[in-house]
Structure formats: structure tokens, C-alpha cells
């Protein structure tokens with residue numbers, strides 16, 4: 001008989017479902033598993049602090065394979081530190097491009113000042129050269145189109161995308177791309193072009209029904225936007241292609257009570273189509289000139305409402321954003337601003353780490369030059385990439401450490417001195433329940449009927 005002892009990982013979280021099942025999560029492996037009511041007591045017994053020895057039955061062996069049980073000799077803190085080193089991989093790069101910093105909207109809570117128009121031709125050439133120079137050492141490239149409103153510079157997106165596609169093909173690089181857009185210019189025709197450029201994930205904000213949305217998210221100079229965005233989304237829904245559209249709903253005290261009705265409306269339009277997914281967030285004081293007047297929610301209300309609305313969305317047959325489950329994966333909650341090989345490139349070639357504090361000097365970490373080189377201020381860069389768990393003992397002992405690394409929002413930590421714990425971590429039990437609920441809805445009763453430890457989501461690390 002084996003004398004090896006297995007103990008529960010300190011990166012586990014457990015959530016109990018109303019029907020007696022359990023959902024287990026491990027932030028180091030990214031495994032999420034459902035445990036049937038019949039298996040529950042055996043599994044809970046194996047996960048007791050004192051651990052388990054001997055030859056393990058098949059279902060308990062599965063807990064080892066998924067990382068819920070680890071050998072008692074394992075130093076999990078060293079594993080977490082090692083995982084942190086993976087952010088320094090030089091074969092992976094994430095770039096956030098501002099094809100323009102201008103916007104066709106003026107949202108009440110916006111923090112941007114729109115100083116630059118379209119990306120200058122010499123910066124576009126600089127970007128192409130930069131990528132060509134880097135490409136030989138890259139395996140993964142992720143591009144996020146941002147702004148301003150990126151779709152007002154559709155020609156720049158096209159020009160750069162064609163160049164990116166040529167480069168990634170030549171160097172056999174795995175390439176993915178996404179876009180944050182207000183959706184106003186997202187016609188079926190332009191959407192087809194975006195898909196042909198491999199831009200397949202979109203974040204579009206709608207803040208409520210037409211009246212509410214139009215009072216908060218109007219055109220520059222005034223003018224309604226809701227009906228046109230909805231018409232665009234309906235036309236896109238008729239396409240056969242694969243894509244993901246996260247419909248982001250920003251809420252505050254003013255629109256809070258209207259969100260459930262709005263979710264029902266969205267459910268009628270996009271329910272049961274897994275390509276359309278909802279994502280709700282409280283409006284914050286993000287640095288805009290209107291900040292003092294914003295009716296933001298109390299933080300406790302905000303935290304509760306995010307998940308209440310998500311559940312309401314699920315009950316309206318809407319999927320929740322896949323970004324929520326992705327956030328639970330190893331390094332999944334680390335902001336790009338904390339990653340050494342991630343830069344935001346402004347329309348004038350200015351390099352930033354964070355996309356929310358564009359006017360702050362400490363966020364201006366360098367410049368992209370027309371010859372394709374990057375001039376970087378390494379002291380400023382170091383500030384962003386070393387401000388997390390390295391110096392924070394509480395983060396080091398947190399069960400969510402591998403997912404967050406104390407780096408969910410470096411800016412929040414700089415500004416407040418507090419830990420930037422993510423909404424997912426703060427309500428992890430509820431989030432696991434929602435993930436379970438979504439999986440149950442999408443897969444029928446497959447997980448409910450299983451007698452085996454069922455792995456329905458794992459990391460691809």
C-alpha cells in the first residue's frame with residue numbers, strides 16, 4: 001500500500017449547490033469540477049486538512065490529477081512564484097492599438113480627453129516594422145483594438161490588420177484579436193471585414209433600454225445611438241460565423257432598477273445564442289471630468305448586483321461572458337498593465353501600460369518610433385510589472401494568488417494603497433455556482449446525471 005500523503009491544495013475553493021452537488025475550483029490548475037451529491041461526503045473527507053494516504057479510488061485520483069489534492073511535500077508557494085515567471089515569456093505578446101483616439105460618442109462617465117485623431121502614417125509604418133522585427137521570436141500574438149472609437153478609423157484597422165495577417169502567416173504565429181467598440185458603426189458589412197481580419201471578440205456597451213442608454217451614451221454633438229446599435233447586432237446575429245460579443249452593461253444608481261427588464265429584452269433578442277454574452281459592471285469614478293456628479297453605487301451594492309444581474313441574465317437564457325471563467329484561470333485575472341510584454345500604443349506612438357490613466361506621466365512608459373524600435377523607460381515599466389504579490393504578504397497567502405498575483409489592477413493599488421481583489425475572487429462561491437448553472441443550461445443534465453467527478457473546465461496553460 002502506498003504511504004504517500006495527499007493534502008488539499010491551498011488554492012482550492014469549494015461551493016455548495018442547492019441540489020446537494022459541489023463545485024470545486026483550483027486557481028493554480030484552473031480546474032473547475034462538479035461533484036455529485038452521492039460522491040460529496042467521500043470527496044469532502046479526502047479534502048480534509050490532514051489529507052489522505054493509501055491507494056486512491058478512481059474518483060479521488062481524479063482530484064489529484066486536477067490539482068485539488070497535492071503531495072504533502074509540494075511547496076505550493078514556489079509553484080505560484082514560478083507561475084508568475086511565466087509572464088516574462090518572450091514568445092507571447094499582447095498589444096493594444098489605438099487606431100484613433102477620437103470618438104463619435106460622448107458618454108457621461110467617459111474618462112478620455114480625445115487629444116489625438118487617427119494613428120499617424122509614420123506610426124503605422126513603425127508598428128509594421130516593429131512587428132516584423134519581433135515576429136521571429138513570437139509564438140502568440142494578441143491584438144486589442146481600442147480607442148476612442150476604433151471603428152471611426154476603419155481604414156487604419158484594415159491597413160494594419162492586412163499587414164499583421166501577412167506577418168503572422170509568414171512566421172507561423174498563433175494570432176487572436178478583439179475590439180472594444182460602441183457598436184454604432186458595426187454594420188453587417190464592416191463586421192464581415194473584421195471577421196476576415198480575424199477580429200472575433202467584441203465588447204459593446206449598452207446601458208439599458210433606449211431611453212436610458214441614449215441619455216448616457218449619445219453622439220458627439222448629441223443624438224441617439226441605441227436603435228442603431230441594436231439593428232447592427234440583430235443583423236450580425238443572422239450571420240453563421242463564429243465570434244463572441246460581450247454586451248457590457250454599466251450600472252449606477254440611476255439605471256440600477258431598470259437592468260432586469262433590460263436583460264429580459266436582451267434575452268428575447270439574443271438568448272440561446274452563445275455568441276452573445278453579458279457582462280455587467282458598476283460605473284466607477286474613472287477619471288473623467290464628470291466624476292464628481294456620477295451617481296455611482298456603494299461598493300457593496302455594486303458587488304452584489306453584478307452577480308445578481310448575471311444570474312438574471314442566465315435565467316433569461318443569456319450566456320454570461322466567457323471572460324468571467326477566463327478570469328479564474330492561472331494568470332487570468334492579471335491586468336495586461338502588469339505584464340512585461342504588453343503595451344498600449346497610442347495614435348501618436350506613445351506607449352502606455354494602463355488604458356485608463358492616459359494622462360498620467362507614470363503611465364507614459366515610452367514611444368514607438370517610425371523605424372520600428374521602441375524607446376522604453378524601464379523604471380516606469382518596472383513600476384507596473386512589479387507592484388503585485390512580490391511585495392504583499394496577504395496576496396502571497398491568498399487562495400486566488402495564481403489567478404491574480406496581486407495584479408488585478410495595478411492602478412487601483414497605486415491610487416488607493418489597497419489590494420485590487422477582483423469581483424470574481426470576492427464572490428467566488430457565487431461565481432462558481434453561476435458557472436455551474438451555465439454549464440448545466442448549456443449541456444442539459446449531463447453533469448447532474450454523472451456519478452463521476454466531472455471536469456467541465458480546465459486551464460489550457
Ligand code: SF4
Pocket residue numbers: 335336337353354355356357408409410411412
Ligand atoms: S491597471 Fe487597472 S485601470 Fe488600468 S487597465 Fe489595468 S485594470 Fe484597468
Ligand code: SF4
Pocket residue numbers: 389394395396398399400401404405406407408419420421422425
Ligand atoms: S489582490 Fe486580492 S485577489 Fe489578488 S492575490 Fe491579492 S488578495 Fe488575492
